[in-house]
Amino acid sequence: MTELSCQGLQKAFGGLVVTDDLALSVESGEIHALIGPNGAGKTTALAQLSGELRPDAGTVWLDGADITDLSLPQRVHAGVARSYQVSSVFRDFTARENVELALQAMDRHSFRFFRPAARNAERVERAGALLELVGLAEVSIVPVHRLSHGQTRQLEIAMAMASDPRVLLLDEPMAGMAPDEALRLAELIQSLAAATAVLLVEHDMDVVFSVADRISVLHQGALIASGDPDDIRADPDVHRLYLRDDAEG
């Protein structure tokens, strides 16, 4: 079943076309990786799916419903969650408070003025469970600025999972991670696929080819290939793109 999809997505900054007639879909239970050289427009595409950027043209659907006009917070409530390239958790809060804040966002509203937030037992418990899920149970009361880089990436995912999303958009979750940390995170992402569909933007090709069920390749804003990992590995266009990219870089 298709969870999230888009058709005819178009975006330009000034004269520069960054998304060019893009069509994508993410099916339930799958990990769909979006790859491409630097500047291919992966993050911009993700931002249009999450609602941070409005496309110039095109439509985004979630579970068959048109969500193109929904704002970022509205899409979160509809079931699209995302993590960020730059770890953007709240650095003064503890790990658990961060997750609690993410959980609290799912309440209909937060106009509750008097009861201390820390005394919501049910939420504290669910936050604990999410931290457990990403492997951060031991550091739940540590302020985030004292966590390691890898741990903050794990926390990002716990926060994104707090909304119990239908689709999780992950923007380079492995960036800056040590190989063994990246490996653990890859396992975590794979384990999430049971609960939510995943669209993964990632540079680490080893990770992409080991976890993805399907891979789409973006070049200059347009899709040039899409298929399972073996297809992509064999695709001559993709080869040329990456070889040329290497030659330039």
Next chain:
Amino acid sequence: MRSPSRWHVALTVGFLALLSVAPLWVDASGRGYLVTVLTRVVIFGLAAMSLDFVMGYGGMVSLGHAAFLGAGAYTAGALTYHSLDGSRLLGIPGTDQTLVTWPLATVVGALLGLVIGGLSLRTKGIYFIMATLAFNQMIYFLFNALEIYGGDDGVGLFAARRAIGPLDASDDTVFFYVCFAVLVALAVILNLVVRSPFGRVVRGCRSNMARMAALGYQTYRYRLAAFALSAAITSLAGAMAVTESQFLSPSFAEWTESGELLVMVIVGGLGSLIGGVIGAGALFLLEELSIDITDNWQFFVGVGLLAIVLGAPRGLTGVLLGLGRSHD
């Protein structure tokens, strides 16, 4: 988020306790006239505390809070004025009953806060500061235009009672304790609010607004609500101030008054709530001490402020809490 430390709670309770006995002390030392100064510390401290709420917890640097001070002063002052000469204001009779004028001023402040905040919060950063300042100036000019209340000269309300229910609080010490009770009540409420789910969202917006939106929060609503709450409390303080001084004039809404509230917050310590009251105390104390020596005490406020900005950015509370920590 830093959880409230024991020292912070102790500082809040300690300072309020000190303030509660201060009138007895000035009375005993034969300087009873200082009670009115203490009352102003309480009133302006309340305004500074509510400014600290939007600034220290909500991250919204408002340079326009004097507009709300003025709004409260003009709401309460106008009602009192009309009760004195028996005329009507928009068809309703005036009153000097603070149980009516103060709550009404609070409501007016909240509404004005929704309007000014609603527009200013469409901007951010430097724009927000400039927008709030500009709105402040607009309100100031509107008050200047109110010829009925003396235009830019203002009008005295000296014949008015300070009626609080059946109680006539014309006695300065009684009036101090009325204001002090309001301060304590709101200090308790604001301290609850910053720890509530609402308060957490507001603090989260200060820390990282884009991320809050990505978590699913409609950040604008929460920030606006926080701004309006602060405006309401500042407006209440304005009403209290005009009841205290019994003189209504646009100077309540002068932009430098906004600046001074900001100074109180920073001198006291940003993001501590009680800091606003401590800052107000420090400022009025400095004024009182230096007034015999020099007319130009603002010059020295300026110099002292520079020293704090460059040397002790966490203000007096920061210094006091720092001392506390070192004994921990």
Next chain:
Amino acid sequence: MNLFIEQTLNGLQLGFTLLMVSAGLTLIFGIMNIINLAHGSAFVAADVGGRTGNYLLALLAGIAGAAVAGLIVELGLIRRLYHRDHLYQVLATFALVLIANQAVQMIWGSTPRSVAAPEFLDRTVTVLPGLPYPAYRLAITATGIAVIVFLHLLVERTRVGMWIRAGRTHRELLGAFGVNVRLLYTLVFAVGAGLAGLAGVVAAPFLSVESGIGDHFLILSFVVIVVGGIGSLKGALYGSLMLGRTYLPDLFGRFVDPSTAATAGASVASASIYLVMVVVLVVKPNGLFGLADE
């Protein structure tokens, strides 16, 4: 009809005075992302300098004095605040306002004074048959035009201007291009202060000079910048002229003819410029010519 033309000329003159204050300010905001409440105080300093007798000498002294004051403030204070929260910039520069205003009172007292226009401009010219107009005011408009042309050329045609434009959008890249960012900031700050000084001297003959007068212009400049958009000279130009025309009755009511000062009409008129700001905030929160996002 004649009255309308006269009012429009007055509006132009006020608008261009405002432009001299806000153009420098908008460049400072745009490139340095720092808020400076003491900008109006440069206005005062120059204003005070304008009372020395020889007008042209005062003009030079005013500009130079304000620019040097700007230089000292940037080197001694502002430079330490670039990486601090806007709140601390507000406070530090507010402290400067308190100090400057009080210093003016301490040195020159609090009585407002008036300054005479230079003799060779102290006459009227007939701009249209039956419409004599003070030459001095026309000269202010001319000065304002000269300033905006100068700034336009500076920003659009010179290397320094290129840095200023680049700094508006990509502040962090300036250093990478080998630009001496500190020097550039100091320079922009001093030029901005010098322009405020210029505005102070030229405005002195038709305003009464007193402590705090600069603040009034400062806040108007903020409105100009909110309306026009941060960092945009074009925005400052249109904003100033728009406000100059709208704001007119108040300024002349307040300062030229004290007997009619603070009449209800004048105050309402001065509040009306903020309505312009409200409309702009609703329609274009980043100002008419502002960048889409900071």
